[in-house]
Amino acid sequence: MFNDILKSFLELKKLQETDEIILIKEIKKTVYFAVQPLKGSRLFELYSKEHLENEILNDIFIKLIKKRNVILPKINNTNSIKSYIKFLAVNHIKDQLKTHFLDPKEMNYTTYSTTQPTLKTEAEEFIDFTKKQLSKKEKEALCLELLNTKPNQDRKTAYEKAKSRAKHRLKNIAATYKFSKACVEYAVENLFLSEICKDFVNNIEVKDENT
Amino acid sequence: MKILDAVYKLYKHSLENKNSAAEIEINIDKDNINSLRNAQKSAANDTSFNGYSSTDIQVGSLFMIDNLFFVVSNTDNYPYEVFVASPFFELAADKDIIVEDNDKEKWVIESIVRYVTTSILEASIKISSIDEEHINIMKSYIKDAKKLPKDMVGTPYNDFEDSEQKQFRENEIRRSLFLTLENIEEGEDITDHKVISIKNSQAETNIINRYKTKMAAASFDSFINTRFGEMIQKDELVTINFKNEFVGETARIFIDKMVLYEGVLPRKLDIKTKIDKLEILKNNLSLEVL
Numbered sequence: 001m002f003n004d005i006l007k008s009f010l011e012l013k014k015l016q017e018t019d020e021i022i023l024i025k026e027i028k029k030t031v032y033f034a035v036q037p038l039k040g041s042r043l044f045e046l047y048s049k050e051h052l053e054n055e056i057l058n059d060i061f062i063k064l065i066k067k068r069n070v071i072l073p074k075i076n077n078t079n080s081i082k083s084y085i086k087f088l089a090v091n092h093i094k095d096q097l098k099t100h101f102l103d104p105k106e107m108n109y110t111t112y113s114t115t116q117p118t119l120k121t122e123a124e125e126f127i128d129f130t131k132k133q134l135s136k137k138e139k140e141a142l143c144l145e146l147l148n149t150k151p152n153q154d155r156k157t158a159y160e161k162a163k164s165r166a167k168h169r170l171k172n173i174a175a176t177y178k179f180s181k182a183c184v185e186y187a188v189e190n191l192f193l194s195e196i197c198k199d200f201v202n203n204i205e206v207k208d209e210n211t
Numbered sequence: 212m213k214i215l216d217a218v219y220k221l222y223k224h225s226l227e228n229k230n231s232a233a234e235i236e237i238n239i240d241k242d243n244i245n246s247l248r249n250a251q252k253s254a255a256n257d258t259s260f261n262g263y264s265s266t267d268i269q270v271g272s273l274f275m276i277d278n279l280f281f282v283v284s285n286t287d288n289y290p291y292e293v294f295v296a297s298p299f300f301e302l303a304a305d306k307d308i309i310v311e312d313n314d315k316e317k318w319v320i321e322s323i324v325r326y327v328t329t330s331i332l333e334a335s336i337k338i339s340s341i342d343e344e345h346i347n348i349m350k351s352y353i354k355d356a357k358k359l360p361k362d363m364v365g366t367p368y369n370d371f372e373d374s375e376q377k378q379f380r381e382n383e384i385r386r387s388l389f390l391t392l393e394n395i396e397e398g399e400d401i402t403d404h405k406v407i408s409i410k411n412s413q414a415e416t417n418i419i420n421r422y423k424t425k426m427a428a429a430s431f432d433s434f435i436n437t438r439f440g441e442m443i444q445k446d447e448l449v450t451i452n453f454k455n456e457f458v459g460e461t462a463r464i465f466i467d468k469m470v471l472y473e474g475v476l477p478r479k480l481d482i483k484t485k486i487d488k489l490e491i492l493k494n495n496l497s498l499e500v501l
Contacts, residue, residue: 037224061250
């Protein structure tokens with residue numbers, strides 16, 4: 001029954017209202033269970049459960065229509081279809097979780113709880129990723145730039161390449177884990193020297209004294 | 212890290228199958244019905260739709276079965292070789308690559324090789340495609356030990372730390388195992404003897420180059436005991452006689468990060484190689500029971 005109604009929906013046929021309700025109920029059931037792990041998260045502090053469910057539902061309707069060419073060949077495979085709907089719900093939730101987890105500026109502060117993390121906390125997360133993903137040379141190049149120090153002439157080309165790779169890597173980290181521009185700027189201005197550059201700062205000072 | 216912790220919890224929850232509808236009341240309002248109708252209306256003028264998508268099996272085809280994803284990596288042999296994939300690209304490690312599909316959605320292609328039969332594919336839904344170039348990058352990493360591009364990999368982790376990436380990887384290996392087992396059911400039995408070769412492979416060349424000076428000093432022992440069995444060398448053939456507890460286990464053997472063998476361990480495995488020092492070979496060989 002569900003499969004037939006979904007097929008008609010995807011083929012853009014007009015549905016009876018009773019069929020619309022059956023289709024919505026079935027999809028909303030999946031959304032209901034997908035939203036469960038968000039209990040206690042910041043998303044539930046910002047939005048009502050109902051609002052979140054309806055937002056996800058809307059997104060699923062649009063995506064199902066967009067992907068109707070892949071769903072229709074498998075329309076009789078109920079398990080596959082339901083798994084796919086669940087995947088759409090979870091993906092939407094994951095994006096929302098990352099966006100609202102890490103960008104305080106998008107949040108409505110009037111509904112914010114007192115346990116909100118600060119920009120510093122988000123920046124510390126960013127620094128953790130940076131420490132793990134940047135190579136030693138890339139970190140050194142960024143630190144030289146921060147300290148307004150130039151490398152020796154014979155290292156200039158390698159330095160420029162490392163700096164370029166490092167900046168590209170920072171952009172990648174920010175995009176993958178959805179760190180805001182404000183967070184990255186805060187990290188670079190306030191945390192880089194103490195967290196990333198401490199291994200290089202003394203070496204750089206020694207070199208300066210010698211030149 | 213907090214964000215990885217949140218994403219990992221969502222990942223674990225997504226694998227659960229609690230869906231007993233009778234216990235919950237679902238409310239529908241007019242907005243829900245309008246959303247449904249608007250979604251249809253948005254497609255009414257869409258001229259890009261040109262019928263059902265092809266279900267042909269091609270390299271790069273991304274499939275979903277239950278809550279497991281895989282991308283086809285090789286169709287030359289049957290069962291077809293695939294790499295496990297996931298939309299939880301945030302949990303990617305530095306052994307995996309993060310890519311976009313043809314809908315610009317992000318995925319992680321994991322360095323986990325499996326095999327699928329037509330019955331698996333019939334039960335799966337083909338949801339998207341990934342550029343063959345990206346598949347080739349992962350192939351080169353697994354088969355030829357070529358490095359993955361640094362701007363495509365996930366976050367590295369240490370084996371001794373219980374990170375989200377490590378737990379994610381272990382979980383993905385475990386839950387995708389049924390794909391490999393499917394392969395075994397269709398004809399692969401526990402055998403007494405198998406022969407494989409790393410001769411003239413990139414992995415072999417890497418090891419020989421890396422250990423040039425050490426090779427001369429390395430022991431000439433032609434018999435070494437390892438945790439998984441004894442290794443014996445005669446000329447260009449190394450034989451591993453597996454301990455009983457390993458025979459019949461599904462495992463992967465790595466040589467210098469390259470997958471040398473994946474499948475059911477026989478009693479005896481012959482490896483053809485030009486590495487003439489058993490000690491060096493043993494130090495670059497590792498075994499992972501799946």
